[in-house]
Amino acid sequence: MMARPALLLAVWLGVTAAIVSGDPLPQTPAAFPGARGAKASSSTDASEKQTAGPRSSHNRPAFWIPSGLDDYVPVPLDNQATAAKVDLGARLFFDPILSADGETSCATCHLPDLAFTDGRPLAVGVYGRVGRRNVPTILNRGYGKSFFWDGRVASLEAQARDAIEGREDLGLPIEDAVVRLREEASYRAEFRNAFDPGAGDGFRSEGNAAHDADTRGPSITAQRVTQALATFVRSQMAGDSFRDRYRSGDWTAMSAAALRGLDVFALRGRCLGCHLGPLSTDEKFHNTGVSWGADPGRQKITGYESDRGRFKTPSLRNVALTAPYMHDGSIATLEEAVEFYDQGGNPNPNLDPFIAPLHLTDRQKADLVAFLEALTSVDLAGGR
Ligand code: HEC
Ligand code: HEC
Secondary structure (H helix, E strand, C coil), X not given: CCHHHHHHHHHHCCCHHHHHCCCCCCCEECECHHHCCCCCCHHHCHHHHHHCCCHHHHHCCCCEECCCCCCECCCCCCCCCCHHHHHHHHHHHHCHHHCCCCCCCHHHHCEHHHCCECCCCCCECHHHCECCCCCCCCCCHHHCCCECCCCCECCHHHXXXXXXXXXXXXXXXXXXXXXXXXXXXXXXXXXXXXHCCCCCHHHCCCCCHHHHHHHCCCCCCHHHHXXXXXXXXXXXXXXXXXXXXXXXXXXXXXXXXXXXXXXXXXXXXXXXXXXXXXXXXXXXXXXXXXXXXXXXXXXXXXXXXXXXXXXXXXXXXXXXXXCCECCCCCECCHHHHHHHHHCCCCCCCCCCCCCCCCCCCHHHHHHXXXXXXXXCECCCCCCC
């Protein structure tokens, strides 16, 4: 629907070459220590990319930051982002080798086609085990301050370990995963390339079975498995929404309804009280009353009674692609979500003071939904 103006804008920016080659739009190189000295300009040179061998991935920036997102992505000092780690993390993300039943991967629940969610109310993991919560997207989580709906872990590295070992996720002790990975020559080579790039011939073992068995893949450790996965997650960013394009001067990128919806979002609807900033989240925990009584949420982590029923505010970028909604998947559509807020959430003793009946008109509700839809990244919406 909005693809046409988007395309015109792209042409106007003179980035058609990038579009044709399928590359991400030219963006700011990520601000992280590992990028220093990396030549951002050469990486957009398609010919160089095609001839690049595995080693030369060390010269490619790990990721670009799309327009609309913060330029700074926090990266742990002991896990600098590199293209080699992103590639390795991607392979691990899609590989059922990390699961107890050998059939489930991160991507079973975080499907790229559904903005890295699964379209179900509750997650389904190894052996068909149904989890307790709805699958959140991994997009833009590199900016996150805590992870999972209750914020129980503080880093993406710790999060990856939880996902591998979780009974309802991949259900595999991480040390078992390490043993399996060490048995595969291609993984031994990829870990070495990503984590011990300077290792000399003494490390090289391809094509030498006896030597392979001997080395036991010293580059593969539990910590590095989580580091590669976390780096891949960090690299998965989605910006450049219709709203971002409107903001940067393309006044055709948002419909009149979506623009009216922005007013409802900011003023009457008070959504901005919690969904603010480039990712439309304060990264804090609030009680809107969803499943009050069934899931203690943040209280289970802190022990504070006042945290009962609080959950982390999710980003609303690409929310139109990630139904059903809320930590328990209890809300099927954006219309229903707006209705939920209009009713004042689900009243309970811990209800957040920002949540109260809104008395929106039908048109205001429809406008609000149109605004939420404008938070979709243009490329994910199928237009460029
Ligand atoms: C069985 C389905 C399932 C699998 C498999 C799975 N996840 Fe998740 N993931 C979830 C659910 C559900 C949550 C939220 C859980 C919660 O809040 O308690 C989540 C949360 C996350 C988050 C945090 C998002 C946020 O907003 O805080 C990240 C990042 C993530 N998963 C990455 C991964 C990675 C990496 C793997 C593979 C190692 C993986 N997941 C495997 C279902 C899954
Ligand atoms: C008091 C803070 C707060 C306010 C105000 C608020 N939200 Fe939320 N929002 C949250 C929290 C917390 C969640 C997750 C709740 C849960 O899962 O239990 C959420 C979830 C959502 C979701 C589901 C996202 C997903 O991925 O599942 C949508 C959509 C949403 N909010 C839209 C809005 C709109 C529209 C408004 C204004 C009418 C609004 N929010 C006002 C805190 C808030």
